[in-house]
Amino acid sequence: MLARLVLETGDAVPTALDLSPAHPATLGRGRENAIVIRCDIVSRLHAKIYFDDNRWVIRDFGLNGTRVNGVRVNGAVDLDDGSVLQIGDVQFVFTVGTMTGPKTMMLPAVEAEVAAPASSGGAARRGTPPPLATAAVTRAETKVHELVYREMPGDTHEGEDPGDPGDADPDGDRLRVDELDALCRYMTAALAITERYDLIHHTLRTILNQTSARVVGYLGLDPSDPTPKVVHPEKSIVDGRLSRRLTARVRETRRATWLFEDGPDSDPGESLSAFTDAICLPLAGHDGAPFAALHVYRTGRIFAERDMRFLEAVAGFLAPSLDIHRARRKLEAENSRLRVVAPVADELIGDSAAIMNLRQTIARAAPQPVTVLIHGESGAGKELVAQALHRNGPRGHGPLVVVNCAAIAPTLLEAELFGYRKGAFSGADRDHPGLFEQADDGTLFLDEVGELSLESQAKLLRAIEGNSFRPVGGTRDVKVDVRVVAATHRDLEEEVRAGRFRRDLLFRLNVINLRVPPLREHPEDIPELARFFLERLSTQCRRAFRLTGSAVRKLQSFPWPGNVRQLRAVLESAAVLSEADVIDADALPLAGPAAPAAPADTPAPEPPADLPASLNIDDIETWAIRKALLQTAGNVSQASRLLGMSRDTLHTKLKKKGIGRDSILHPGDPNDSVLFTPRPGAARPKPAEVDSIHLGDH
Numbered sequence: 225m226l227a228r229l230v231l232e233t234g235d236a237v238p239t240a241l242d243l244s245p246a247h248p249a250t251l252g253r254g255r256e257n258a259i260v261i262r263c264d265i266v267s268r269l270h271a272k273i274y275f276d277d278n279r280w281v282i283r284d285f286g287l288n289g290t291r292v293n294g295v296r297v298n299g300a301v302d303l304d305d306g307s308v309l310q311i312g313d314v315q316f317v318f319t320v321g322t323m324t325g326p327k328t329m330m331l332p333a334v335e336a337e338v339a340a341p342a343s344s345g346g347a348a349r350r351g352t353p354p355p356l357a358t359a360a361v362t363r364a365e366t367k368v369h370e371l372v373y374r375e376m377p378g379d380t381h382e383g384e385d386p387g388d389p390g391d392a393d394p395d396g397d398r399l400r401v402d403e404l405d406a407l408c409r410y411m412t413a414a415l416a417i418t419e420r421y422d423l424i425h426h427t428l429r430t431i432l433n434q435t436s437a438r439v440v441g442y443l444g445l446d447p448s449d450p451t452p453k454v455v456h457p458e459k460s461i462v463d464g465r466l467s468r469r470l471t472a473r474v475r476e477t478r479r480a481t482w483l484f485e486d487g488p489d490s491d492p493g494e495s496l497s498a499f500t501d502a503i504c505l506p507l508a509g510h511d512g513a514p515f516a517a518l519h520v521y522r523t524g525r526i527f528a529e530r531d532m533r534f535l536e537a538v539a540g541f542l543a544p545s546l547d548i549h550r551a552r553r554k555l556e557a558e559n560s561r562l563r564v565v566a567p568v569a570d571e572l573i574g575d576s577a578a579i580m581n582l583r584q585t586i587a588r589a590a591p592q593p594v595t596v597l598i599h600g601e602s603g604a605g606k607e608l609v610a611q612a613l614h615r616n617g618p619r620g621h622g623p624l625v626v627v628n629c630a631a632i633a634p635t636l637l638e639a640e641l642f643g644y645r646k647g648a649f650s651g652a653d654r655d656h657p658g659l660f661e662q663a664d665d666g667t668l669f670l671d672e673v674g675e676l677s678l679e680s681q682a683k684l685l686r687a688i689e690g691n692s693f694r695p696v697g698g699t700r701d702v703k704v705d706v707r708v709v710a711a712t713h714r715d716l717e718e719e720v721r722a723g724r725f726r727r728d729l730l731f732r733l734n735v736i737n738l739r740v741p742p743l744r745e746h747p748e749d750i751p752e753l754a755r756f757f758l759e760r761l762s763t764q765c766r767r768a769f770r771l772t773g774s775a776v777r778k779l780q781s782f783p784w785p786g787n788v789r790q791l792r793a794v795l796e797s798a799a800v801l802s803e804a805d806v807i808d809a810d811a812l813p814l815a816g817p818a819a820p821a822a823p824a825d826t827p828a829p830e831p832p833a834d835l836p837a838s839l840n841i842d843d844i845e846t847w848a849i850r851k852a853l854l855q856t857a858g859n860v861s862q863a864s865r866l867l868g869m870s871r872d873t874l875h876t877k878l879k880k881k882g883i884g885r886d887s888i889l890h891p892g893d894p895n896d897s898v899l900f901t902p903r904p905g906a907a908r909p910k911p912a913e914v915d916s917i918h919l920g921d922h
């Protein structure tokens with residue numbers, strides 16, 4: 225037999241309660257009671273109403289007594305339809321069989337909201353009377369309608385038997401052993417979780433299992449929070465609006481807020497109209513400012529003090545854990561940025577008119593918040609230009625993320641650029657921030673943009689135009705603040721004409737156009753570039769590489785189809801393979817034009833140093849000496865060791881054979897001097913080696 229208790233006078237929550245034989249109710253001052261009475265002379269557990277032997281009974285436990293129809297209850301008495309209950313200064317009317325009346329029509333709707341809020345939604349859709357749907361209704365009016373509930377199965381705490389009044393803990397604000405145990409298990413499991421979303425989800429699940437909450441939600445307050453909102457149970461995501469009012473209060477006060485404590489006259493707002501009680505806790509960072517709010521709602525009763533204690537413990541653990549996750553995420557993004565960017569040169573080398581022009585255009589374009597399209601042959605320095613644009617612009621402090629569009633399969637491009645949410649596809653076992661997100665507040669450099677498929681171009685265009693995108697498997701857009709710089713070696717106008725590139729994307733990218741000249745258009749920069757690369761190599765190898773004049777001429781006369789990248793590779797290869805620090809023209813692995821012929825009035829060049837003039841033993845010895853000196857950059861001590869003779873013997877032979885420094889290091893060019901002595905700071909030969917470098921002096 226169903227029954228109902230309705231508040232007549234005084235202050236109690238809820239103001240109406242449906243009873244069923246399976247769900248008896250306790251009344252008292254403690255928060256764990258089904259009806260919490262706000263009256264100082266009422267005991268913590270004051271009375272219990274239950275169904276026994278086919279009748280409804282009230283049992284009094286209170287120090288100050290309970291009255292039914294004006295008569296003090298001694299032990300337990302039966303309740304009849306219309307009985308008036310008096311506890312302290314609060315009065316209730318007990319009626320039997322009210323579940324069929326118009327108010328009880330609301331019961332299934334409230335349950336539906338709880339069980340499947342996604343399909344029920346706000347008060348209007350729950351079939352509740354119209355006043356509930358309007359914000360104007362007072363809290364008192366609302367309660368009569370909205371707080372009608374029937375205790376849900378499982379609405380009790382674990383281990384708590386509502387039929388046993390002795391279980392209502394008079395020290396209800398202390399955590400029980402099972403709750404402490406649950407807390408320990410929660411924390412242990414949380415420590416092993418590496419993904420932010422998983423940690424939040426684990427937390428919400430724990431709260432739902434361990435407290436009497438019906439809906440639990442996490443709401444990020446930081447716009448860049450990658451998990452802005454998570455609601456559990458998940459079915460409530462669509463309609464699970466989390467109370468803005470509670471969020472705002474928590475944000476402002478930086479303290480937990482409990483709806484129950486607002487008193488009966490406060491208006492909880494529409495988002496809470498389906499719930500009896502709500503708690504909202506701030507999750508704060510080091511500075512004490514909340515970065516997220518934890519919402520916990522329940523129906524039926526109000527929360528017990530113990531629930532609050534449990535939630536505080538969970539929030540106290542979750543906040544620093546999320547902070548650590550946030551820091552780790554930042555480090556990971558930074559790490560991957562560093563891995564992809566890892567610049568080899570941080571400045572554009574060259575004083576030619578072409579490079580000076582380029583520098584000027586970069587200086588003008590860098591501060592502008594517009595996209596830039598860099599055009600140039602492969603290896604000409606497009607990425608270097610993108611780095612300069614980034615570094616010299618207002619985002620220089622932010623990340624520069626480099627994407628080689630040609631290296632990403634079209635099927636993976638969307639996930640790479642925009643990221644994905646856990647479960648988006650098989651293998652997506654965690655949220656993954658895309659490159660756009662990693663570049664937030666910085667620059668995204670799309671290298672080889674001309675290689676994108678038409679489908680990918682459309683997605684890219686959308687992201688650039690809206691500055692937002694939706695991760696694969698995500699339900700909401702992520703907004704980012706990214707400057708896009710793109711580069712290509714293709715003629716994109718031609719690609720548009722051929723139907724391989726979208727005109728609208730070209731317009732979007734080509735706000736500023738920068739052309740990086742191929743190396744053959746500025747050969748005058750080659751000596752400076754070569755010096756730059758050799759200095760780096762010298763530092764790395766602890767040597768002092770230099771080029772002979774003929775080597776430089778050979779470099780300058782080469783057409784460089786692979787541009788500066790090829791120049792760098794040629795020098796590295798020559799240096800690494802060379803036993804000597806001085807690199808001559810023939811040590812340069814170049815297939816192409818040789819160094820120009822020496823002037824006609826210079827003496828005939830000696831035979832190449834790597835072949836003896838004849839098989840005469842004297843010629844072979846001369847050849848060996850020259851070769852050794854060349855390899856050791858004129859170091860007599862080292863050369864004598866290579867030749868297997870003493871230093872004195874070598875000196876004697878040099879004098880006798882008339883071998884001089886210039887004829888070895890600069891064959892065929894008396895005006896050539898040793899080139900490229902390292903700049904201060906670059907590695908130099910050790911003093912012991914330097915003392916014998918001037919051949920003619922020894």
Ligand SMILES: Nc1ncnc2c1ncn2[C@@H]1O[C@H](COP(=O)(O)OP(=O)(O)OP(=O)(O)O)[C@@H](O)[C@H]1O
Pocket residue numbers: 568569571572573574600601602603604605606607608609671713788789792
């Ligand atoms: N003017 C320059 N000064 C110094 N180094 C340069 C210069 N131009 C290019 N480089 C170097 O040449 C190499 C290739 O440059 P970069 O990667 O920028 O070329 P790219 O045009 O982007 O090539 P790709 O189109 O193949 O990606 C890098 O090591 C870069 O540091």
